[in-house]
Every structure is written in structure tokens, then in C-alpha cells.
Amino acid sequence: MAYLNQTIAANGTFTEKATAAFRVLQERYAQHKLYKRTLRELRELSARELADLGLSHANLHSIAYESVYGQ
Template sequence: MTFANYTRATETGLGLEISAALHHLMQRFSDYRIYRATLNELQKLDDRSLADLGLHRSGLRSAALEAVYGIQN
């Protein structure tokens, strides 16, 4: 009995590095857009709504950073 194997060469070298860099850049841009949208939504809330969420206007940037990137500032 005969078996036919098909092996596809994986992409290596410069093409893979460019692809990874492009993917990283697109991910960062997407995260930044989500951060800006989150910050804009929080800024639209009145002080009472922010207080209900346990937030103050001075901490909106930190809250948006934590929500999108998971980092505390």
C-alpha cells in the first residue's frame, strides 16, 4: 500500500517577521481605538453615574487603560 504525504513548507524568515510586525501593529491600533471609545463613553457620563460606578472624572483615563489593556496606572 502506498501513502502520499504532502508537506507544506512553513513560512520563515523576513516574510514571517513582517507578517508578525503587521499583526502587532494592527492589534495595537485596534486596542487604541477601543481605549478611545471607552474613554469617550466614560466622559459622557454625569458625575452621579460615575459615582455609582465608583469612578471620579480624574480617574477616567486610568479606568479606560485598565479596561482595555489590563494595566493599572
Template sequence: MASTTEFAAHRPTVLARISAFGHSLVSRAQNYRMYRRTLTELSALSARELDDLGLNRSMVQSIAFEATYGRH
């Protein structure tokens, strides 16, 4: 005996889509602020402090990006 299953496509409402978009914007803004704060703090370190951490100035942007977004 064969049976069929119906799948109803669930489409989010306009309000749900607007809400998700708003949450996405807030999340992106928070991530960007974290990136800028991390970049500012690392940039404020002296060459000696960076060397103590095993870093050099050319690595600061990529480290701040990776720390915030978790990818390179």
C-alpha cells in the first residue's frame, strides 16, 4: 500500500520577515562595534606589547576580524 504525505510550505508573514531583518541589522551593528573596539584596543598597543603577544602591527586587522566574526 502506498501512502502520500502532504507538505505545506510555511511562508513567514511579512511581520516575521521585517522582525528578522531588524534582528539581523542589530546583530550586524553589534558585531561591527565589537570589531571596531577590538581593532582600536589592539592598535593602541605599543610594538613591544604586540611583540610580547607574538603579534606584529600588520596582523591587527585580521586578528580583530577573526576575533569578531570567527573566520578569516
């Protein structure tokens, strides 16, 4: 008597999973770069310019984070 076992990946092949994971990493890296750029540009503003915008140096990180990640 012969038996045949066949395993089928329900969520795609290893290559598809690896490609999807790589895309996620690329997106996160792009977001991180945008966060750093936004923060750098905010830091370049003078105290007067920040005050005109209703901002302070104390909350630049949270402003940049919210701008990029929307949270």
C-alpha cells in the first residue's frame, strides 16, 4: 500500500512571504527616514518661528511622529 502526503502552504510560498516581509521593512524604513527628515526640519526652525506655529522644542518629537505615523 502506498501513501502520498502533500503539504500545501495556506499563505503562499516562502518566497512570497519573504518578499512581503521585505516590502514591509522597506516601508518602515521609508517612514523612519521621513520621520528623521521631518524632525530635522522642525529643529531648524527658530524659537520665534515655532512660537508663531504654536509649537515648542519640547514637543517636536511627538509632532514629527504624529505627522509621519498618524498616531
